[in-house]
Amino acid sequence: MKYALLLAAVICGPAVADRQSFPPVDQADRDPSLVTFREALLAQVSARDIDAVVSAACPDIYLSHGGDGGPEELRSNLTLDPKALSEEQRENADALRAQYWSDLETTLSQPGYFDEEGEFWMPHQWQITLPASLDPELAFFVKGSDVSLRQRPDRNSSIISLISHEIAIIRDYQDGAEYQRVLLTDGTQGYMHADFLWPMTGHRAAFVKSDAGDWELCTFVSGD
Template sequence: MKSHHLALAVLICAPAWADRQSFPPVDQAGNDPSLAAFREDLLTKVAARDTEAVIAAACPDIHISHGTESGPEAFREGLTVPPETLDEEYRDQADDMRAEYWSALENTLSQPGYFDDQGEFWMPHQWRISLPATLDPFLAYFVTGDRVTLRRSPARSGAILDFISHEVVLIPDYQEGAEYQLVRLTDGTFGYMHSDFLWSMVGYRAAFVKSDAGNWQLCTFVTGD
């Protein structure tokens, strides 16, 4: 996993618990007007689902996968999802897969981001958090909202235990499609939180890199560890 910069000084999976930490979003894009303009223009192209324009904004070696091919043509395949490239049992899901990929790209590029030590711009901002080596990153999620309710039961009517803002929580058993997830805070508190406010710490992230010619490009859009 890429090195981060803000240490999460807790051992979430350890028997001894530490104080909770909050990591409020700070978007550094405005520090470079050329970067801000590039992102705004790219988001317009993504919103229009303009495949060719989006690919043209990518690096020649754009990184989109840890295990399979990367590069513009692999990126194009993710944006278009030709049914014939899928196993027969998944071909009827091509439209949904295409829509999900575009949505993930748009959502990721819309997130607050930061400049790393090499001058690359990474989104979302929580990708900057350094998780403890003892923690399985696939169990860690970032609470993306401010004052998100932590409830005693998985329902809107559940008693409110606390309000959580921009913290890392642990979800030992994430339930796909469930409205609420059972989470554990870093102080050991358990409760239920709405899935809409939980972003996997190995979820999608993206990076803009300035070329030798001085032009910003999308060089990473990837998920996983």
Template sequence: MKLICFLLATLVCNPVLAQRQSFPPIDQADRDPSLAEFRATLLERIAARDTEFLVASACPDIYLSHGTAGGPKEFRLNLTVPPETLDEEFRHEAVDLRESYWTDLETTLSQPGYFDEQGEFWMPHPWKITLPASLDPFTAFFVMGENVSLRQSPSRDGALTELISHEVVIVPDYLPEHEYQKIWLTDGTTGYMHRDYLWSMVGYRAALVKSDGGDWQICTFVTGD
């Protein structure tokens, strides 16, 4: 459940000055030592590419996409990506797809997170920000860093405009092959920022949930709106 309302008065196509807000990360995992231990173990097992441990740690109804049934069987397929499950034209990509999934899982679970009102632990922390209905969520990104350079041109050598920390920004045309992305701040300022600091607001998020028996499980790992 999202907890913070983000106020943005405009669409990027018709910018109107709005107050900028910063959302510094506060990781709440240490509020429950059993959760902190479980997450640390998960990350160790992910680094070891331990499929069996991850599948055993999943909820019976783990949510993995907005269009499939989910569950541990699907989780296993995502973690292993058997080539024969792909269309023939994509089978050569199986190894890259598998590694990308593991990397996304590790990156997401490594982020600061928060407890929602149901006691579920969600990562990353920007997921608790509620975007306005007028904003296309696929153009919204969170600056994952402190004092990140905003430059006047798409280059490390570009003149520094200002330093940005933990803000929601708009990327009207994200180009993954480009190292620097053109962004809008919510006050109308524009510039270029390195893609490594931009986290899509519809990117991967994960939820860890304590079962009735007291064991922590991974119950959501999904991307998209």
């Protein structure tokens, strides 16, 4: 089931929308075979077992909005040959490879939900439907309980409010900044630590049960 976010004119001016909280609920335990599959796959990802992870993928696993997908593209992403990168990026190959593994492990560890077709999606906030008027690149999910919203970008700054599992809007994301200036759906503004902000266009993953009854990793993608 998708949850619609009720949002007023929060981009153009003061908002009048109620704030909504979307506490995480992991539905994986509805199917014990899914729990077993996810635990095994996470162990393989943690061990950086390339062959095992690739073998858990669908024949047509979806990995990007522009690529061909499939297990061999997944293998390429997991191994990331520096020669596949531009000369300017080759020296960053190790860091990019490590980040891909980390993103995969983090995403598969998130609470998830079953959609109407029986696919299991992670993270759980992917079921939130953003309003068409909101640029999804500006939307972030507060992935914690009682996260401090501060008056200034400083851990010693006074706390405006404690925020739990809400959508926050960041008009001007600052790469590498410890704190980001956020706008809540009721118009409240302040600064929040970046560690608690998950982009709504960030990585998500899906498990799908094959015709043979086996779970497979069929989506791992980011972007709108």
